[in-house]
Amino acid sequence: MRMVATSTSLRYFFKPLGIQALADIFPYHRIFEDGMKTESLCLHAGYEPQNGEPRVVPITQSTTFRYESTAAVARLFDLEDAGFFYTRLGNPTVDAVERKIAALEGGVGALCTSSGQAASMLALLNIAQSGDHVVSASSIYGGTFNLFAVTLKKLGIEFTFVDQNASDAELEKAFRPNTRAVFGETLTNPSMDVLDIERFARLAHRHRLPLLVDSTFATPVLCRPFEYGADIVIHSTTKYMDGHALQMGGVIVDSGNFDWTSGKFPEFTEPDPSYHGLVYTTAFGKAAYIVKARVQLMRDMGCCQSPQGAFYINQGLETLPLRMERHCRNAEKAASFLQEHSKVASVNYPRLPDNANKALADKYLPDGCSGVISFSLKGGREAGVRFIDSLKMISLEVHVADIRTCVLHPASSTHRQLTDEQLHDAGITPGTIRLSVGLEHIDDILADLAQALEQA
Structure with missing residues (x-):
């Protein structure tokens, strides 16, 4: 041998x-x-x-x-x-x-x-x-x-x-x-x-x-x-x-x-x-x-x-560190905005002070938790559809982690193969929205979110 x-x-x-x-x-x-x-x-x-x-x-x-x-x-x-x-x-x-x-x-x-x-x-x-x-x-x-x-x-x-x-x-x-x-x-x-x-x-x-x-x-x-x-x-x-x-x-x-x-x-x-x-x-x-x-x-x-x-x-x-810093800072501001909005039922972003994952985020991700935010609207699936269809700058895409801000409804797209029980086990509700915050100016991101939420 x-x-x-x-x-x-x-x-x-x-x-x-x-x-x-x-x-x-x-x-x-x-x-x-x-x-x-x-x-x-x-x-x-x-x-x-x-x-x-x-x-x-x-x-x-x-x-x-x-x-x-x-x-x-x-x-x-x-x-x-x-x-x-x-x-x-x-x-x-x-x-x-x-x-x-x-x-x-x-x-x-x-x-x-x-x-x-x-x-x-x-x-x-x-x-x-x-x-x-x-x-x-x-x-x-x-x-x-x-x-x-x-x-x-x-x-x-x-x-x-x-x-x-x-x-x-x-x-x-x-x-x-x-x-x-x-x-x-x-x-x-x-x-x-x-x-x-x-x-x-x-x-x-x-x-x-x-x-x-x-x-x-x-x-x-x-x-x-x-x-x-x-x-x-x-x-x-x-x-x-x-x-x-x-x-x-x-x-x-x-x-x-x-x-x-x-x-x-x-x-x-x-x-x-x-x-x-x-x-x-x-x-x-x-x-x-x-x-x-x-x-x-x-x-x-x-x-x-x-x-x-x-x-x-x-x-x-080559530009990953620069981009990740901007993704994180924009996402932190967007998460805070969503958490305070009257039409938002819940926001899951580990950097939020009251998030259940905050301690783990502080330990493993002290510099930020990427640009991805998961949130749900009080109106459920129908409100989510109205919100997404009302966005102007933010794109509906089957993608995430892009330099451009994009949004997705997992239950009807990436996770549509899962049963309701499996969705629940994965931490997803029918009204969950995945928002991938990009590198645009934060004022423009928040403005688009605000006007779309008014239609939700």
Whole structure:
């Protein structure tokens, strides 16, 4: 059985995977040592042009790459040598974005996907298969809920959905001998509840399981879940990371902290016959999870990001800290305005002083809770329709986290597959409205909200 875990082979560097001695896995480790802050990492991490090279990450618009010998290509396919050979598995432009996002989260590696849904799917399929079980918070994005409760269920993976605010004793009841992971969202979509990441991490680790956290709304600018014990972080880069409603995408980031050798995850510790008996934990150490996700699942599923798409995402990442600060400040003012309006029944935004999630927000999101607000009108579904149809500047869109303010009625759109009971479990009422506050002047945002509320 051939392995690549010798002291010499660990010096090889299959570029997209980060196969190298851990001290040198990625160039951004040096950047961290230099003490760069998030704002600087957004501009400089992932790509360091050499003398005479393009300052901006170039688009390597090629599906394939030329080599001079069959032996060289064979070493690539055996994960022994450095290089790119097919854009489905790795591309220089996509690689630069993966490195940047991994740097921002503080992980050992990242894998870009074609969408946030693809990222969630691959993240779980990398550790769960038919006959396995996953514990998930119930108040998650409707598309993710449907992926778990319907599609992955058809593949034989069972999910138990729990109230993330339940007691530890109650949550413990959800675990089974075949449970393989715990899943939650930093800021739930659209109910805007804050996950107690440390508590869920302790719960997962007590069972020797990884905690997977979708941190799309928070972004690494507002919260870095690895610092609180999460093991894998997922983002829909379509949202704030892109920020301009240009490019679909997702990303999986590996902390490198979880011990896959506990005995519960033989797929990481036993030979992979599709790579000549390679053992991921032996060959790749802390990067075992993210390497396996790429060379096994991306190889077979093919839901990769394109070079052009990665270029757009990188453009968004460069201004992410500036945009998130403005999104947060505008949303705080909009939430306060809505809370004081006579036609509004309730507002859920964690930064509000009397919000049930305020303490968790102070702990995990001290700089802001993104631009997304969930609120309900006293007139219910009909009032919500009148309100939305009366908006002028604010757009009705099946989207969120755009630079432009937009609004959506989840019960009739993103969460329409859910039953009333499932809607309730997800923290949504028939009259719930999701408002994504953009970067316009706050006076214009409030004026449009005010005139539409008069019609509600």
